Amino acid sequence: MARKLDPIPDDMTIAEASEFWDQHSVTDYPSQAVEVSWEPDRVTAFVPVARELLGKIERQAKAKGLSASMLIDLWLREKVPA
Structure with a gap:
């Protein structure tokens, strides 16, 4: 016998939704599921950087309260024309 679902x-509210989904599983509500498509607007690229240079970048980023990747992203946006 299937159990009765709330x-x-x-x-x-966000707090109410958090509490509800902490106590329930989305897999119990398959008829409520909605298909979505999503394309990320960012990709991860791995670029070789000298260890000493990376250390300098990380220190500058930390001083600005940013991650190194965010600081590099900001620099690239400034330097590369749209």
């Missing part, structure tokens, strides 16, 4: 409440 209905998914409408208009939940």
